[in-house]
Amino acid sequence: MRIGVIADGVSREVEHAFKVIRGYGINNVELQYVWDKEIGDLSDIELQRLIGLLDKYHMNTVCISRHNFSGIEVSKAIQSNPEFIRQMDAFRRCIDTARQLDCQLIRIMGMRKEMVLFGYGGAEEWNVAKGAWDMFVEVTRSIVSLAQSAGVTLVIETGNGGMVNSAHLGARLCREIDSSSLKVLWDPANCLFSGESPIPEGYESIKNHLAHVHIKDTRAWISRATLEQVPYGDGHLGPYLADIAKALSQDGYEGVVSYESVHRPKDGAFEDGFHGSVQAFLRDFS
Numbered sequence: 001m002r003i004g005v006i007a008d009g010v011s012r013e014v015e016h017a018f019k020v021i022r023g024y025g026i027n028n029v030e031l032q033y034v035w036d037k038e039i040g041d042l043s044d045i046e047l048q049r050l051i052g053l054l055d056k057y058h059m060n061t062v063c064i065s066r067h068n069f070s071g072i073e074v075s076k077a078i079q080s081n082p083e084f085i086r087q088m089d090a091f092r093r094c095i096d097t098a099r100q101l102d103c104q105l106i107r108i109m110g111m112r113k114e115m116v117l118f119g120y121g122g123a124e125e126w127n128v129a130k131g132a133w134d135m136f137v138e139v140t141r142s143i144v145s146l147a148q149s150a151g152v153t154l155v156i157e158t159g160n161g162g163m164v165n166s167a168h169l170g171a172r173l174c175r176e177i178d179s180s181s182l183k184v185l186w187d188p189a190n191c192l193f194s195g196e197s198p199i200p201e202g203y204e205s206i207k208n209h210l211a212h213v214h215i216k217d218t219r220a221w222i223s224r225a226t227l228e229q230v231p232y233g234d235g236h237l238g239p240y241l242a243d244i245a246k247a248l249s250q251d252g253y254e255g256v257v258s259y260e261s262v263h264r265p266k267d268g269a270f271e272d273g274f275h276g277s278v279q280a281f282l283r284d285f286s
Contacts, residue, residue, distance in 0.1 A: 001248050002256045003286050004028035004062050008215070009261030010274050012036070017058040017140065020271065024278055027058055030258045031101075032065040040066040040094035047100060054101070061101040062256045063155065063185075063212055064094050069143070070109035074132050074163065077111060077139040091143065095150045105155050105212055107185055108143065110162025111136060117163070136163045137176050148181040155185035155212045158194075160227075166194040167206035174209040183211030187260070188244060189218040189237045193227065198240040203247055210253065214239070215281060216260040229263040232277035245284040257285050 007029045014034050021029060025197040033041040034050060042050065054061060067075075077084050089255045094106050114129035140156070147154045156164050156173065164170045170184035186206050188198035196202050217235035219228040233241060248257070259281045263273035 001221040001253045001285070002062070003282065004026055004030055004256040004258040004273075005278075006030045006032055006065065006260045009259070010032040010271050015053050015057075018053060018059055018275070022057050022059075024117045024282065028060050028062045028256055028258075029054075030063040030065050030256075031061055032067075037067045038090075039064055040068075040090055040097050042097070047097065051100065061103040063105040063107055063258070064098045064101070065107040066090060066094050068094060068106070068108045069111050070159075070162070071112055073112050074114070074135045074139065077134050079146040080157070084138055088143075091146075095152055096126070098152055099150075105153050106147065107212075108140075109159055110164035111139075113161050113163055113165060117169075132241040133235060137173065138173050140173065140182070141177050141179075144177055144179050144182045144245075148179060153181055153183060153211060155183050157214070158187050158191050160190050160193050166191050167202035168196065168259060171205045171209050182235070184209045185214065186210055187214040187216075188240065189216050189220075189235070192218060192236055193222055195222060198237060199243050203244065207247075207251060207253075211255050213248070213253075213255065213257040214246075214260045215257055215285065216262055217241070217277075225231050229273075231263055231265075231273065232259075232280045242284050248285075 003020045005026055007017040010020050012033050058277045059063050069087050070085060072083055098106050114132040116127045117133045118134055119128040144154055158164055158167060158170050162211055167186055174182055184206055188202055191202050200259060217230050219230055219235045261270055261274035264270050265272050
């Protein structure tokens with residue numbers, strides 16, 4: 001496996017971020033926010049400037065991680081909906097950006113979460129958001145078809161607020177769509193908020209559909225709807241981190257594991273959180 005960093009977790013001033021990341025011997029970057037814009041929203045001039053900086057610091061772009069399709073209701077993900085049109089336009093820009101940056105992976109998000117998607121014993125009548133999962137699958141299938149035509153691979157993130165908030169649901173979506181152009185971006189810390197154990201439960205369900213990984217550490221209190229981002233190894237994911245790294249290595253995972261620096265120390269900056277955790281991350285995953 002290869003090691004990467006989500007660059008804006010260090011700084012949105014991308015040249016500074018590249019300098020810091022290279023200082024740790026890392027040359028794979030995932031691009032999410034660049035300067036004051038999301039990746040995919042850069043002007044032609046800005047994109048050429050970014051390409052120049054990637055070349056200058058010998059960086060490889062491993063994933064285009066705009067928040068494509070985040071927050072949109074599944075029932076409104078139709079061709080005539082202005083918000084869906086806007087999101088599709090942004091996604092097409094990401095495809096063009098990926099081509100120019102020689103990047104194969106584009107992240108998509110799971111739209112807006114419906115809490116209960118499946119049920120039995122009466123729950124299917126009273127509790128399930130009827131039809132939401134089937135609609136989500138069909139909309140995602142149309143997005144995957146576009147990606148397949150463009151020759152890129154989508155990775156859907158296991159995100160807290162989306163329809164795919166666990167490894168189990170990511171694997172189910174991949175099985176139902178059954179396309180080599182759709183894989184899963186596994187963020188096991190996010191999956192804690194679904195109540196899913198990272199390993200063996202999460203990993204075993206996702207490993208055959210896995211193309212990208214985010215690693216951070218988190219404390220999650222589901223009943224309080226509360227998250228705390230913490231230094232690597234200090235949170236609820238901490239006891240599982242070395243085992244996740246070992247499983248990926250033993251199974252011959254060939255993708256990238258990106259460190260996601262979202263911990264900000266008190267009176268500090270996100271870059272301080274990065275410096276405080278990256279060595280421990282490298283110890284386990286490199």
